[in-house]
Structures are given as C-alpha cells and as structure tokens.
Amino acid sequence: MASAPSLSTAQPPTAVSLRNRCTLPPLPSHRIRPSSSSSSLSSRLPTLRSVPIVSRCAVRAALSTVDRSATPVESGDKKLLLEVKDLTAVVAETGQEILKSVNLAIYEGEVHAVMGKNGSGKSTFAKVLVGHPDYEVTGGSMMYRGENLLDMEPEERSLAGLFMSFQSPVEIPGVSNADFLNMAYNARRRKLNQPELSPIEFWAYVYPKLDLLNMKADFLNRNVNEGFSGGERKRNEILQLAVLGAELSILDEIDSGLDVDALRDVAKAVNGFLTPKNSVLMITHYLRLLEFIEPSYIHVMENGKIVKTGDISIAKTLEKEGFKAISEM
Amino acid sequence: MAALAFPRHIHTAPKPSFFNNKPKTKLRTRISVQSSLTPPQLGFSDPFVLELAEALEDSLPSPSSSKLSPLEKIRDVSSETLLSTPWPSRKDEPFRFTDTSFIKNSKICPVSRPPPQSLEAPLASPEDTQLLHLAIVDGHIVDSSSNMSGLPDGVYVGSLSNATSESLVKRVGEFVCGFDWGDLFWSINGVGAPDLAVVYVPAGCRVENAVHLRYYSVEASDVGSNKLPVSNPRVFVVVEKGGEVDIVEEFMGGDPNRCYWANPVLEVVVGEGGKVRHSYVQNQSPCAAHIKWTSVRQDAESSYQLVEVSSGGKLSRHNLHVQQLGPDTVTELSTLHLAFNEQTQDLHSRLVLDYPRGSSRQLHKCIVANSQGQAVFDGNVKVNRYAQQTDAGQLTRSLLLEPRATVNVKPNLQIIADDVKCSHGAAISDLEESQLFYFQARGIDLKTARKALVFSFGAEVVSQLPDASVQKKVENQIRELLDPQ
Ligand SMILES: Nc1ncnc2c1ncn2[C@@H]1O[C@H](COP(=O)(O)OP(=O)(O)O)[C@@H](O)[C@H]1O
Ligand SMILES: [Mg+2]
Numbered sequence: 001m002a003s004a005p006s007l008s009t010a011q012p013p014t015a016v017s018l019r020n021r022c023t024l025p026p027l028p029s030h031r032i033r034p035s036s037s038s039s040s041l042s043s044r045l046p047t048l049r050s051v052p053i054v055s056r057c058a059v060r061a062a063l064s065t066v067d068r069s070a071t072p073v074e075s076g077d078k079k080l081l082l083e084v085k086d087l088t089a090v091v092a093e094t095g096q097e098i099l100k101s102v103n104l105a106i107y108e109g110e111v112h113a114v115m116g117k118n119g120s121g122k123s124t125f126a127k128v129l130v131g132h133p134d135y136e137v138t139g140g141s142m143m144y145r146g147e148n149l150l151d152m153e154p155e156e157r158s159l160a161g162l163f164m165s166f167q168s169p170v171e172i173p174g175v176s177n178a179d180f181l182n183m184a185y186n187a188r189r190r191k192l193n194q195p196e197l198s199p200i201e202f203w204a205y206v207y208p209k210l211d212l213l214n215m216k217a218d219f220l221n222r223n224v225n226e227g228f229s230g231g232e233r234k235r236n237e238i239l240q241l242a243v244l245g246a247e248l249s250i251l252d253e254i255d256s257g258l259d260v261d262a263l264r265d266v267a268k269a270v271n272g273f274l275t276p277k278n279s280v281l282m283i284t285h286y287l288r289l290l291e292f293i294e295p296s297y298i299h300v301m302e303n304g305k306i307v308k309t310g311d312i313s314i315a316k317t318l319e320k321e322g323f324k325a326i327s328e329m
Numbered sequence: 330m331a332a333l334a335f336p337r338h339i340h341t342a343p344k345p346s347f348f349n350n351k352p353k354t355k356l357r358t359r360i361s362v363q364s365s366l367t368p369p370q371l372g373f374s375d376p377f378v379l380e381l382a383e384a385l386e387d388s389l390p391s392p393s394s395s396k397l398s399p400l401e402k403i404r405d406v407s408s409e410t411l412l413s414t415p416w417p418s419r420k421d422e423p424f425r426f427t428d429t430s431f432i433k434n435s436k437i438c439p440v441s442r443p444p445p446q447s448l449e450a451p452l453a454s455p456e457d458t459q460l461l462h463l464a465i466v467d468g469h470i471v472d473s474s475s476n477m478s479g480l481p482d483g484v485y486v487g488s489l490s491n492a493t494s495e496s497l498v499k500r501v502g503e504f505v506c507g508f509d510w511g512d513l514f515w516s517i518n519g520v521g522a523p524d525l526a527v528v529y530v531p532a533g534c535r536v537e538n539a540v541h542l543r544y545y546s547v548e549a550s551d552v553g554s555n556k557l558p559v560s561n562p563r564v565f566v567v568v569e570k571g572g573e574v575d576i577v578e579e580f581m582g583g584d585p586n587r588c589y590w591a592n593p594v595l596e597v598v599v600g601e602g603g604k605v606r607h608s609y610v611q612n613q614s615p616c617a618a619h620i621k622w623t624s625v626r627q628d629a630e631s632s633y634q635l636v637e638v639s640s641g642g643k644l645s646r647h648n649l650h651v652q653q654l655g656p657d658t659v660t661e662l663s664t665l666h667l668a669f670n671e672q673t674q675d676l677h678s679r680l681v682l683d684y685p686r687g688s689s690r691q692l693h694k695c696i697v698a699n700s701q702g703q704a705v706f707d708g709n710v711k712v713n714r715y716a717q718q719t720d721a722g723q724l725t726r727s728l729l730l731e732p733r734a735t736v737n738v739k740p741n742l743q744i745i746a747d748d749v750k751c752s753h754g755a756a757i758s759d760l761e762e763s764q765l766f767y768f769q770a771r772g773i774d775l776k777t778a779r780k781a782l783v784f785s786f787g788a789e790v791v792s793q794l795p796d797a798s799v800q801k802k803v804e805n806q807i808r809e810l811l812d813p814q
Contacts, residue, residue, distance in 0.1 A: 130770050133762060158772035166770075170763045174785025183781065184771035191772075224767075240771060 079145070081248055081279050082106040082129075087140035088304075089128045098124045100304035101140065106248065109276040113290060114283045115318065116301035122283045123167050125301070126252045130157055130164045144248070159191045161247030165237035165254055167283075172224035177236065180224045181206060181243050188244060209242040212272070214265045230257030238269050249273065251282040255289040267292030287315050375415035378513065381437060382411050385521035385561075388439035399489060399502040400525045403563070406506045407519025414513045423512065426705045426737040427675045431644055432590060432618050435557035439521055440467040440548045462541035463487065467548055467560040468523045468593075479538070483531035486540055488524050489565075497529055501565055504598050507626070510650050510679070514620045518594040522563035530572035532600070539575035539608075539796050549587035552616050559590040566597040566605065570628075573604040577799055582614035582641050590618040597624070599631040601655065606634045608794050610803055613641035615670050622648045629655025629684070636793045638803050639674055640667040640810060646675040646705075653716070656684040665790035666695040668702035668734075669810045675705040682716040693725040694790055696783060697734035698810075706738045710753075716746045723753040728786050730759070730779075780811045 131154035666674035768778030
C-alpha cells in the first residue's frame, strides 16, 4: 500500500529566547515563619526526634532534644541540611497547584523516606527542590544549609551538593554517557578550583565506579539513557551520584522497575555513600526498598501535603492496610 | 525502461497552516512548510544572462582541436540551454525562498587567468598532503598541489585533458551530456568550466583510500567592492561495474573577508553493483556565494551514500539529483546545514525512482542560530509507476535557536507505484527543555548544556562521515561556530 505522506509529525517551533527559565521571584521574607506555627507535622517533628526508633546514629538521642526553632541552622554538632516550610508549587504552564504546603527538615546523616500514592506529589516535590522549570514555587521556603534554594539556578543547587535521581530520566541522543559525566564532573572540579580531568584521566576515575554498580564499561560509550532499559536508567542515575557525590541525595523511585539483584546493587551503592554527613531523601512507592536502605523517618504524602511522619512502624501499617489507613490514623 | 511519465496521482501533504497549536509559544520564528509542484519554466532570452554567457565564453581559450572533446560538448549543450534560461526570481518556485539577487547585483567577473602552478600559500596541513588529493583552484586542476600516488591500475584521477587513455576519454564522452534536469547554474558551469576533472574507477576495482577533491577560490574581491569573481569547477566520476570509491569534496574559504562565487558541478555515474561514498564539506568564506550541483546516476544494485556538512557562504545552495538507472539500488543521503551567520543554506534534492526494489534513506538536518539566518529544504522523492517495492524514507529536523531565525522546509514524496513502503516526517523545534534541565541538574550551566545539545544534534550526520580525519575536522569547525573566539 502506498502510504500518503503526511506532515503530522511537524512540531511547533519554540523560540529559545522566549523561554524564561528559573527566574522565580524571591519570596517575601514574612513567609518564612517558625515551623511550629502552621502544620501539625512540624510541631510533631521535634517530639519524634526525641524518640529515635531507628538508631543508625548513636548521637541522635542527644541532639534531638535541642529546640530547633531557636537555632534553626545548628543542632548540636548536627547541622540542618534542608528545611522546607509551607512549600506550595504549581505547574508553571497551567497554574494547577500540586504542592499544598509541604514541611520537612533533614539533618546531616539522616535517611528520610517519602511514601504515598501515585499522583500525591512526591516527584513534584523532588523536582521543585532541584529547580525543575515545569513548576513554579508560589509560597513557603526551601533553605539548604541556610541558603535560599530559590535564589539558586538548578546547576548551582547541584554544585552545592543536591542530587536528584530522576524517576524517568530523559534520553539525550548524541551525547555519550562518558562525555556527559566528564562534563558534569569537571563542572564540579571548576567549582572547587581544581584542574579539570581530560577524558583519559576521567576514564581512570570513573572506571572503578562502574564495578560498584555491576555495570559494563560499554555503558560509558552509549548515549545518555538512549535505549536504556528501566533498570539501566536507574543504575545510570546512581552511577552519576557515585561520580559526582552529593550531600543530599534525593532518590525518586530508584527501586521501581528493578529486579532484586539490581535493587541490591543500587542499595549497596547508596548505603556506601551514607556517612555521618551525607543524607538521603528517598521517594518510594514500595516497601521493599526500606529493607535495603533503612530510613530514620518515613513521611506520608497525600494530595500535595505530608500528612504523617513517623518511624519504620508506619511502613508496617502501610503494608497491612495501605495508604488510606495511614492518613486516617 | 520505465517511462518517465508525469505523475497523475500525486500524494502530497496538505498545506498546513502555521503551526501554533502550542499557544504558550509566541511564534517569532518564521516557518513555512508547503508542498506544491514546480511550474514548468518558460524560456526566453534574459539580457543579463546573455551578457554573463558572453563574459564566460570570453574568459576561456577557444577550442584547440577540431574534434569535439567531452568538455567542448558540455560547453555547446550548455550555451544552448543557457540562452533560453532567465535568471531566477523569487517568483520561480525553486527559488521562492532563496534570494540570488546578491549575486545578480554584484559585478560578476569570470576568473580568467589560470592559477599559478605552484601555490605559495599552504592549501592544507602537512598531514593532509599525504592523502590522495586533487587540488582544484578556481576550476583549474593544479597538478603540483595534488598527490595522486599509489592509485590502483586503471584508476585515473586528474584533468581529462591529461588523460592518455583514448577509451577513457571516449567513455566519459558517452556520459557527459546525459543529464537534463539542470537549471541556470548548471548551464553557467557548463559554459564556464575551464577544465574537466575525472575520477575513473574501472570495473571490479576497489579504491582503498578516499580520493579528496580540494576546491579553492583564489581569485576573490574584498568585501564591499561589489566585484564577484566566479569560477566553475567541474568533476566527473565514473565507477564501472562493481567498482568502489570514496570521494571527499572539501570547499575551503580561507580569509573570511574574501568575496567570490563558486559554482561547482559534480557528476557521478555508478555502474552496476558499484559503490560510491561521497562526503561533501562546504566551509566557504562567509562572504561567498556557493551554488553547487551534484548529479548522480545509479545503475542496478549500486549504492550511493552522501554525507554533507555545509556551514559556509553567505548564500549556499546544493542542488542534488539522484536518478535510478536500474533496480535494487541503495541511496543514503545525510545532510547537515548550519546557518550560524547572516546566511542562507539551501538544499534542493530530488530522488527519482523508476525501477523496482530501490531503497532510499534521506535525513536532512539544519540548525539556524542567527536571527538573519535561513535554511531552505526542498526534498522531493518520486516513486514512479515501475518502482514497485520501493522502500523510501525521508526525515527532516530543524533546530531554530534565535528569534526570527527562519526555516522553509518542503519535504515531499510523490508516489505513483502502489506497492511501496514510504515514510517521512518533518520536525522543527528548539532544544528540549527537559534535556537542558538534565544537564543543569548535574551541575552543568545552561550555556554549556546548549552547546552540547546543538553539537549532538549535528552529530547524527557528522558521525556518518566515513573518514575519521574529515570527521574530526568538521567537529572542530562546528565547535568553533559554537564557541567563536
Ligand atoms: N508537569 C506537569 N504538568 C501537569 N501536571 C503535572 C505535572 N507534574 C505533575 N503533575 C500532576 O501532579 C500530580 C502529582 O504528580 P507527581 O508529583 O508525579 O506524583 P507522584 O510522584 O507522587 O506519583 C499528578 O496529578 C500529576 O498529573
Ligand atoms: Mg513519582
């Protein structure tokens, strides 16, 4: 059959210079209020801290009693890494509100998990933290080490130590994984006033990291995420984390689409980064990841809000009764 | 032999209106996609063309021998057609988006004196001179600047006038006037070509190393002088049955303030089962006019592959015509046009399939990164009545990086045969925001990310250049465009 040609694949043009990326106005300062004023979560958090259930960190009990609102940045010898208050955000294009007041505080060395039904806003929260242009912050604050994230471009947030692994990373045809990683790593070295690595020097640096994730060397020659299976994409995200390092890793559904072996590799790599200084915020839909990476806190997100925060026992309830039971607790 | 009947059923895409189904984006970039047929040209004598034809004839020595050489045959046929062809205007469909008035309004002067046989300026880097290469300067073949050592027996690369083999001259003579799809510029070349370079590959012969054709325009005027020296290089490639060769054409500009007009023609005849891989790199001066013709005839089971990267010239146009002479041919065309300056980059391609089981793949990409820059693409693929079981694909992708950057694309498949597999698509876009963000999220700033993505857009074509050194050179050229010093 002769197929009639069509131009249906033609797409509208977009002019670059029209794009207005990441120019969110600084939020009025009166928005930043002590965390206890608004949500039940933040007022509950200090209490939670005094009852450490998962004691990955022996010092936790000692620090948890410090009044956070009095010293918002320092907490004993533990530093506050990320503090999100009353954060609201909309889809930039449509104005649809997705995040409806999110509150969260993460200290150095902590592992947090955000759970919740599909569509509850978990990925949006992660993307807003790293400055995704699809969303616009309409209220609240996000402070990272005392700095306002809203004043920082996405690349500055990354260089400051924030790393998000994408739930669905994009393909970048024509750019090899090796070149991409090398570029990203050199951006870090520039920031640290260190000499950049040539492709050969970089190869020597990255090679051992592949082993860590049970990845073959030819992975580096392939184009970024192009034709990657779901599992390969996840491994690739973690490879990037391994290469670039991070103080706060936000892992969005790093477990979905992975078989048990792959999950073990990924979890092993993530656990490898955990130091008393590095923190992890993992977003998951499933409980099984929690068997591999133990969280100190579990937050349950529903309809753009964190409706509950607790310890690993929340997970047990979830397993038995689902998210509904949690939000009604 | 299949009749070249005028198509009665032409499947062309409906003429879409300006795409603006994305309301958010203001349409500052001008785009038009349309499909209409070329009206037949009316013939009359254009005084301007007449004058040009005379000037061209005067610039050449009168024929020496009484016997008509292939070059003289070309001249005769060309002057005939030239006199009935007017200078194209924007009203003529093939030049609707390509304004040639820049040439017409200049004082065109045919290059008359042959270039010195020893060129002082190093035309190429030392490692380049090791390659098999033919230097073509202002249309003349310069032997002293060429290196043709180590060619297999029976292979000839050089001026036809120096060829000693009678049979070779006769063989070329059989083909030279077998193409009648040309336009004014084709005829201008035919009248003004001072020399005919020939690449001849005998039956069954595989030429191991690529043959590089290096074109230079030595005679040039200064920017602002309004003088435009024109040269007409002409090359004929004959690959006999089962022969194989790689041809690399490089057009080099040198000093960016030099104005000239290069009007080259390359003809290729690929015999049965023959294989030609053709690379074409156009890096002319940003003040130059460059109008090129490539005409390819493919016999049964032959294959022709073109990889083009054009970035130079103020006005650059490539007229590409590929004609099937038998069944089971393979044709692959990959072209990349870059308009980073105030310039026009135009590809007019036509692929005519008249025999069964041909396979063709065409990919045309262009990047317009200047608000005064323009890319034009008219890509016609004709699948005629006897071309059953043809597999034809055509894809064009354009990247517009500045407001008011313009692209005019007219991809069109005309299908008359009914048992064929054809696909095509056209996409015009800016860089993907999600991809840019991915770079940023890994600490790479927007400017660097954009450069990497623009580079990778072109890489799909550039990576197909068979010669690694040519590929590297082109990559460096593109890097320079992205990062002007
Ligand atoms: N860019 C977007 N455009 C339109 N709607 C969006 C966009 N991003 C998220 N949403 C909507 O916001 C809600 C939350 O999405 P998401 O954050 O991906 O949820 P989760 O990760 O918890 O499954 C969903 O209803 C989704 O359709
Ligand atoms: Mg999600």
